[in-house]
Amino acid sequence: MDLNELRQQIDIIDNEILDKFIKRMELCLDVARYKKENNIGVMQSSREQEIIDRVKDMSGEKYKDSTALLFTNIMDISKSFQQREINRGLTFIEKKPFEIKPSAKAGCFGVKGSNSEEAARKIFGKEKELSFYSEFEDVFKAVCDGEIDFGVVPLQNSSTGSITQTYDLMRKYNVYINKMIRVSIRHCLAAKGTDITGIEKVYSHPQALMQCSDFMTSKGLTPVNYESTSSAAELVSKSDEKIAAICSPECAKLYGLDIIGENISDYETNFTRFICISKDFEVEENADIISVQLTIPNEEGSLYRLLTKFTVLGLNLLKLESRPRHEGNFDVVFYLDFEGTISDERINSLLIHLEKDATDFKFLGNYKELV
Secondary structure, three states: OOHHHHHHHHHHHHHHHHHHHHHHHHHHHHHHHHHHHOOOOOOOHHHHHHHHHHHHHHHHHHHHHHHHHHHHHHHHHHHHHHHHHHOOOOOOOOOEEOOOOOOOOEEEEOOOOOHHHHHHHHHHOOOOOEEEEOOHHHHHHHHHOOOOOEEEEEEEEOOOEEOHHHHHHHHHOOOEEEEEEEEEOOOEEEEOOOOOOOOOEEEEOHHHHHHOHHHHHHHOOEEEEOOOHHHHHHHHHHOOOOOEEEEOHHHHHHOOOEEEEOOOOOOOOOEEEEEEEEOOOEEOOOOOEEEEEEEOOOOOOHHHHHHHHHHHOOOOEEEEEEEEOOOOOOOEEEEEEEEOOOOOHHHHHHHHHHHHHOEEEEEEEEEOEEO
């Protein structure tokens, strides 16, 4: 046979496979309805292993591993459809509309003039009284203790990546993300006076220092980690030492500092994403991002099988991040962002499924990014 004839034979077989696959899926939906009526869970691991062992034996040594992968995928797809059928009509979580009442209390990381304050002002308005906190964790504690209703902390920078401390705190505290806002970051070198001569130490938040590392190296300056960019500017303004800070131009002006170097970030375009957190699950009508965390088994194919659940439902995964569990081993927690709304029946079903079957599962929120 020539190539065209071979391809024709493959097309015929593909059509047969498709026909059998559709029939199998219809039978799986019938199984799901039976399980729902009789309160039987979707996951039947012994039944799955029985099928895998059988098809591996039937396929022979040459194709046994490939056959196992094929049938594992088929069963994962089947389970996703079964879960959707069984969870139909169920509610994963009751939501409240995101609302900023005049009496609501808000706070953010840093001191006056910080980038976090700018993010908070974009959310709550310029006239809103804000509480300031010197540590990320203090913001989370204040929200959980009811000291403030909303807290604003940085989550991710376009140059240096995720702010890992925030992710760890999201796992530690029971809060929800209800809004994300993107802020353009403009770093400058600020000090008392315009002469850089004699300045050796530069104070700022570790993220800001990393984002300006090329400038620091070129000038032979020593980075010193400090609480935040704004508190570093405040320190320089009160100090008699010949030191400088990396902060925003507005922050330098606020604390009466002179700008020695402008736009000193390693990359010309530099943004930070900030999240607004609250104790209650609140959602805007146009929310289109969902965040969750979970742990998967440390075994072959587990991540692939997790991602299959999103592909089958046609969901676009925006981010996949891992962080250590901090339990004396190398196990990790995965953080996932994907497009969608809690009102979508597909997503509602997926979240119910993940909450039941995934280890260390936590729903982190449904929100909109404000650019």
